[in-house]
Amino acid sequence: MQRCSRRSFLVGSCAAAMWAGARSARAAPSLAPHPLVFAHRGASALRPEHTLASYAKAIADGADYIEPDLVMTKDGVMVCRHESNIAETTDVAQRPEFASRKRTVVIDGKTATGWFTTDFTLAELKTLRAKERLGKLRMHNTRYDGHFAIPTFEEMIDFVAAEAAAYGRDLGLIPEIKHSTHFHALGFDPEALFLRTIAANDYTRTAPLEVQSFETGNLQRIGHEIRAINPQARVMLLMGERTNVPPDLAAKGQKTTFGDLMTPAGLREVRHYADVIGPSLTDLIPRDAQGAWLEPSSLVDDAHAAGLLVHAYTCRPENYFLPRQLRNADGDGARNVAGSITEIRRYLDMGLDGFFIDDPAIGRMALS
DSSP, X not given: OOOOOHHHXXXXXXXXXXXHHHHTSSOOOXXXXXXXXXXXXXXXXXXXXXXHHHHHHHHHTTOSEEOOEEEEOTTSOEEEOSSSBOTXXXXXXXXXXXXXXXXXXXXXXXXXXXXXXXXXXXXXXXXXXXXXXXXXXXXXXXXXXXXXXXXXHHHHHHHHHHXXXXXXXXXXXOOEEOOHXXXXXXXXXXXXXXXXXXXHOHHHHHSOBEEEESOSHHHHHHHHHHHHHSTTOEEXXXXXXXXXXXXXXXXXXXXXXXXXXXXHHHHHHHTTTOSEEEOBHHHHSOBOTTSOBOXXXXXXXXXXXXXXXXXXXXXXXXXXXXXXXXXXXXXXXSBOHHHHHHHHHHHXXXXXXXXXESOHHHHHHHHO
């Protein structure tokens, strides 16, 4: 691969050559000839996350894949929420009939206080309404508070299938199985339900499909079954903070961290059961305490050398989330489209195969 000075890499004079070299590595085959745009919880920068409205906006704005995060209800139904705690994404705190259900629990080693989907039946959850999670940064989204219900996984699949037919194009699904170890401890089997659901639906048997988890064991258990149901499906190991231990390994007292799994040797082990890794953007280019970009890591090249694709999270258009070098003077909550495009293109120049984004229209512009 061509060697570049730091300055030439930053200004992009040899980025194309480096990208070409990275993409010729022994990575798992892609379903598309270009980097993929993954709608992170839908178009969550423009509509409250994990609502049909958010998914619809993402599809209209050109996303290749739509992401549902999947959690369990008390009566064993999969619904689309980022996490089991629904305090920040629904109006449950304003519902006096559910006040007594507020409690504190430990999930994936972290203590959380709120209301949890496993304390509600689906019928009860359907009485709640979604709201914007980042209301202080995304005030424009608060106008939709109270408009939309919580969709089930099956409702989400049917919706995406209908939109795919209406638009006349393939729309991929990239579901994340959340809190697997936690749900199993409560007596649920989210993987079994997930497999039954995708097997029972024509769309999920044939559409582009990529299944995610922050846990290693469930991916190892069901990867072959996922591919038996949908032969073109891929499996992605999401990667948390480098110092953190995957929840399933932590529950067993093991010490292997995500950082260990990001080493060349760790990536080769991951390739035994996964096709893709999903690191954070700061695993690709670390930031200092002020949020400024530091030197890039070798993670993309190392993953490609191990035969893994890299689909990173999460590109967001507000100044608050951008590296310090790309922020403008308009304040934390201001949308900075030019800065977001520049950020995405730098990751693409490193060889990134796809990226999660809260505003898929900006992702499409970055690829244009």
